[in-house]
Amino acid sequence: MNVLVTxxxxxxxxxxxxxxxxxxxxxxxxxxxxxxxLARLGVEQLQGDLTDRRDxxxxxxxxxxxxxVAAKAGIxxxxxxxxxxxVTGTENVLTACRLHGINKLVYTSSPSVVFxxxxxTGGDESLPYPAHFEAHYPHTKALAExxxxxxxxxxxxxxxxxxxxxxxxxxxHLVPRIIAKGRAGKLRRIGNxxxxxxxxxxxxxxxxxxxxxxxxxxxxxxxxxxxxxxNGEPIPLWEMVNRILAAADLPPVxxxxxxxxxxxxxxxxxxxxxLFKLSGEPPMTRFVAQELATAHWFNINAARKDxxxxxxxxxxxxxxxxxxxxxxxxx
Numbered sequence: 001m002n003v004l005v006t007x008x009x010x011x012x013x014x015x016x017x018x019x020x021x022x023x024x025x026x027x028x029x030x031x032x033x034x035x036x037x038l039a040r041l042g043v044e045q046l047q048g049d050l051t052d053r054r055d056x057x058x059x060x061x062x063x064x065x066x067x068x069v070a071a072k073a074g075i076x077x078x079x080x081x082x083x084x085x086x087v088t089g090t091e092n093v094l095t096a097c098r099l100h101g102i103n104k105l106v107y108t109s110s111p112s113v114v115f116x117x118x119x120x121t122g123g124d125e126s127l128p129y130p131a132h133f134e135a136h137y138p139h140t141k142a143l144a145e146x147x148x149x150x151x152x153x154x155x156x157x158x159x160x161x162x163x164x165x166x167x168x169x170x171x172x173h174l175v176p177r178i179i180a181k182g183r184a185g186k187l188r189r190i191g192n193x194x195x196x197x198x199x200x201x202x203x204x205x206x207x208x209x210x211x212x213x214x215x216x217x218x219x220x221x222x223x224x225x226x227x228x229x230x231n232g233e234p235i236p237l238w239e240m241v242n243r244i245l246a247a248a249d250l251p252p253v254x255x256x257x258x259x260x261x262x263x264x265x266x267x268x269x270x271x272x273x274x275l276f277k278l279s280g281e282p283p284m285t286r287f288v289a290q291e292l293a294t295a296h297w298f299n300i301n302a303a304r305k306d307x308x309x310x311x312x313x314x315x316x317x318x319x320x321x322x323x324x325x326x327x328x329x330x331x
Contacts, residue, residue: 002026003213004063006050006093007070008043009035011172012108012163015206016067017043023210030059031070050089053096060096065104065213068093068148071141073173075288076273076281079136086140087147094151102156106213107148109160111228111298112138119295121196125226125302135287145226152224157216160226161208164298167244168202168318169325178241179326182250186283189238189256190293197237198230198297201318204311205229211307227303231311231318234297243315247323259293 003020007013008029014037020027021041028044029035038045048055050070060066072085090107097105114123115138116130129146133139145160152158167174181187208229215222242252257265266289269282303309313321 001064002028002062003065003067004028004030004060005067005069006030006056008045009033009038010069011170012166012202012205013067013069014038014170015202016069016209017041019203019206019210028059028063030056049085050092051084053092056089056092057096057099060093060100060102063100063102065106065216066093066097066102067106067108067209067213069108069209071108071144073137074281075135075137075285077136079140082136082140083143086137087143090144090147094147094156097156103218104213104216105148105151105156105158106209106216107145107158107160108209109145109148109162109226110138110141111162111164111296113142113145113162115291115296117290117294119195121295121297122299123228123297124299125228133287134290135285138287149224149226154218157218157220157223159212159216159222159224161205161212161229161303162226162298163200163205163208163229164296165197165199165230166202166205167199167322169321170202171322175244175322178244179248179250182245182248182253187241187253187255188262189253190262190289191259192256193293193295194236195293195295196234196297197240197295198232198234199240199315200230201311201313201315203313204231207312208303208307208309211309215307222306225302225306227307227309228298228300229303229309230298230300231313231315232300233311233315235315237292237295240315243319244322247319248326259289262289262293265289 009031046059114127266284
């Protein structure tokens with residue numbers, strides 16, 4: 001097929017692009033920058049912003065399927081910035097699909113769209129959206145996901161995937177942050193409960209997107225639905241953090257702070273950053289404090305059944321690949 005991937009130069013987007021190319025699809029990437037690695041793969045690259053409806057609509061011309069991966073991620077920033085990229089940008093993707101008669105849209109969402117600050121243990125897709133969000137990212141991703149699923153109709157089939165904590169070689173977000181804080185001695189366990197979380201290796205997450213795209217047609221059983229995607233291997237959060245640190249030959253996290261103290265410190269940090277309009281992210285936010293102190297793992301039976309999704313690379317295998325990537329001089 002002729003496929004458009006928004007954010008094709010990113011971590012997950014790049015993995016999706018590579019898998020599409022491997023099976024013979026013609027891939028076009030729409031990103032804010034130009035990426036030499038995509039050029040080496042022969043990917044057509046168009047530069048633009050999700051908020052630019054004209055450029056985005058032009059990029060979608062001639063395509064048969066869109067993988068909308070690009071988003072503004074992060075734990076800090078103005079609501080307007082998150083809304084413009086994640087919500088208005090998604091509206092523009094939907095407009096482009098309708099204008100060009102594209103009838104397949106696979107949207108990359110996040111499990112954070114249903115996170116309400118409490119433990120989630122084996123939650124499935126029946127979990128509701130919370131009434132309140134502690135951060136702009138999950139709030140705007142939830143709004144965008146609802147736009148995508150509501151847009152499903154006889155002319156445009158849509159599906160939303162919720163990959164949880166994506167990691168692996170090429171990671172430019174989760175792994176580098178853990179390693180940087182580990183090296184600086186700034187990591188603290190929050191609480192002593194063995195809270196289980198699940199994660200997903202990047203190639204597994206990418207494959208789930210391709211499976212969804214292949215299954216998706218107007219009126220198909222998966223159209224208009226959301227699916228949790230993970231490795232299906234929930235383990236204690238700090239065990240996973242320590243295994244990533246071990247891949248970088250760093251010591252495990254042993255020092256602990258109470259959840260109540262972490263949340264109080266996070267609120268203070270947010271207040272200081274807001275009052276003085278400091279650049280960068282606060283060292284702790286309430287959203288992160290809640291995430292690090294709670295269990296959050298999800299039932300992926302729906303993805304197994306409806307998408308034929310079966311994680312091919314285990315956590316142990318992924319960590320071997322991660323270690324090799326880190327040994328090559330990555331962060």
